[in-house]
Amino acid sequence: MEALDHFLAMGGYARFVWPAYALAVIVLGGFAIETIVTYRKRQRALDEAEKRRR
Amino acid sequence: MFRLANPNRFMQWSGKILPWCAIATVLLLGAGLYLALFVAPPDYQQGESVRIMYVHVPSAYMATMVYALMAAASAMALIWRHPVADIAAREAAPLGAGFTLLCLVSGSLWGKPMWGTWWVWDARLTSVLVLFFLYLGYIALINAFDEPTRGARAGAILALVGVVNLPIIKFSVDWWNTLHQPASIFRLGGPTIAASMLWPLAVMALGFTLLFVTLWLMRIRSALIAAKLRALRLQQAV
Numbered sequence: 001m002e003a004l005d006h007f008l009a010m011g012g013y014a015r016f017v018w019p020a021y022a023l024a025v026i027v028l029g030g031f032a033i034e035t036i037v038t039y040r041k042r043q044r045a046l047d048e049a050e051k052r053r054r
Numbered sequence: 055m056f057r058l059a060n061p062n063r064f065m066q067w068s069g070k071i072l073p074w075c076a077i078a079t080v081l082l083l084g085a086g087l088y089l090a091l092f093v094a095p096p097d098y099q100q101g102e103s104v105r106i107m108y109v110h111v112p113s114a115y116m117a118t119m120v121y122a123l124m125a126a127a128s129a130m131a132l133i134w135r136h137p138v139a140d141i142a143a144r145e146a147a148p149l150g151a152g153f154t155l156l157c158l159v160s161g162s163l164w165g166k167p168m169w170g171t172w173w174v175w176d177a178r179l180t181s182v183l184v185l186f187f188l189y190l191g192y193i194a195l196i197n198a199f200d201e202p203t204r205g206a207r208a209g210a211i212l213a214l215v216g217v218v219n220l221p222i223i224k225f226s227v228d229w230w231n232t233l234h235q236p237a238s239i240f241r242l243g244g245p246t247i248a249a250s251m252l253w254p255l256a257v258m259a260l261g262f263t264l265l266f267v268t269l270w271l272m273r274i275r276s277a278l279i280a281a282k283l284r285a286l287r288l289q290q291a292v
Contacts, residue, residue, distance in 0.1 A: 007091075011102035016167050020106045020160040021091075024113070027152045028265060035269050039276040046283045053286065 061278050064138050068271045075268040082261035089254035097251075106164040108254055111239075112262040113156040117185060118220055120150035120266060124192075125217045128210035138274065140206045143213060144196055145273035149266055151189035158182060169233050177226035178234040181219060188216040 010017040090108035097104035124146040131139035161179070162172045173179065192209050199205035227236045239245045245252055 010105065011096060013101060013103040013167055016103055016163045017105050020109050020163045023159055024109045024156055027156050031149060031152055031269055032265070035272050035276070039272055039279070042276055042279045042283065046279050046286070049283055049286045049290075053290065 060136065061138055061281075065275060065278060068275055072268065072271055072275075075264055075271065079261060079264040079268050082257060082264055086254065086258035086261040089257055094254040095248075095250050100168060103164060103167050104251070106160055107251070108258045110157060110160040110164055111255055112259040113153045113160060114182070115259055116262050116266055117150060117154040117157050117182065118223055119263070120146050120153060121185060121188070121213075121216070122220060124150060125213045128213040131206065132210050132214075138278070140203075140210070141274050141277045142270070143210060144206065145277060146270055147189055147193050147196075149269055149273075151186065151193065153262075153266075154182065154186040154189060158186060165233070171233075174233050176232040176234065177230040178223065178232050181223045181226050184219055185216075185223060188212070188219060192216075 008014060008018075086108070090105055094105065094108070096102045124143050127139045127143035127146065130136055131143060158179075161182075165174075166172050192212050195212055196202075196205040196209035199208065224237075226232065227234050238247045239252070239255075247255070
């Protein structure tokens with residue numbers, strides 16, 4: 001538990017280090033989710049359109 | 055048919071390498087995070103705050119790299135009218151803007167404890183802010199025309215003009231006095247950063263690069279799928 005507290009405290013720089021990492025996760029993770037969701041939606045729509053054509 | 059051939063070929067090869075890129079991204083970012091947070095030593099002057107570097111430097115590197123790629127794709131779109139090149143430039147822009155934002159905010163979060171200020175209007179910081187606005191301006195411009203091809207051409211020209219900002223960013227720390235430290239990795243005479251910090255940084259930078267490649271390929275494929283869907287619906291409407 002003490003080791004975890006020590007780690008999270010980041011030598012007193014916690015309020016600078018963790019927001020930087022949190023923003024990285026939010027921005028990059030956000031792009032990843034948005035990209036994958038849009039891709040799947042479009043692929044599904046195309047599959048259906050092609051099925052209807054046949 | 056000639057116009058269709060190239061996008062089709064793109065779909066083939068990108069579909070093959072995409073899963074491998076995704077796996078490599080997850081492994082590299084996982085390893086990079088572990089190295090950055092647990093293995094890399096605290097700095098003897100900056101203490102644990104130096105861990106911000108493992109987010110800041112890779113995102114700064116990607117911010118400029120993605121712009122260079124976007125400009126190269128724009129040049130290809132202008133010269134050869136290659137349909138995938140336009141899409142590639144357009145899909146790179148939001149990712150580049152994201153990396154630039156990450157670079158600016160993480161730099162600010164690092165600057166406050168180390169320099170005593172969130173922001174200074176010096177050459178390095180200002181030129182990166184200009185880069186951010188170039189991305190936003192490009193995105194606004196390509197969407198500002200009723201006819202998408204005209205928007206793409208205007209955007210491509212803006213992207214190429216903005217390339218002048220890249221050497222300004224790179225050399226700003228040598229040309230002007232600044233709070234920002236000079237180059238310590240890509241410099242003549244080799245890196246001056248300790249190996250124990252260079253390795254985690256390299257893994258993180260590679261992870262960021264592969265994440266970009268994965269998302270970029272996926273977004274280009276996504277745009278091509280959307281174009282195919284539009285063409286198909288048009289055909290059915292006739």
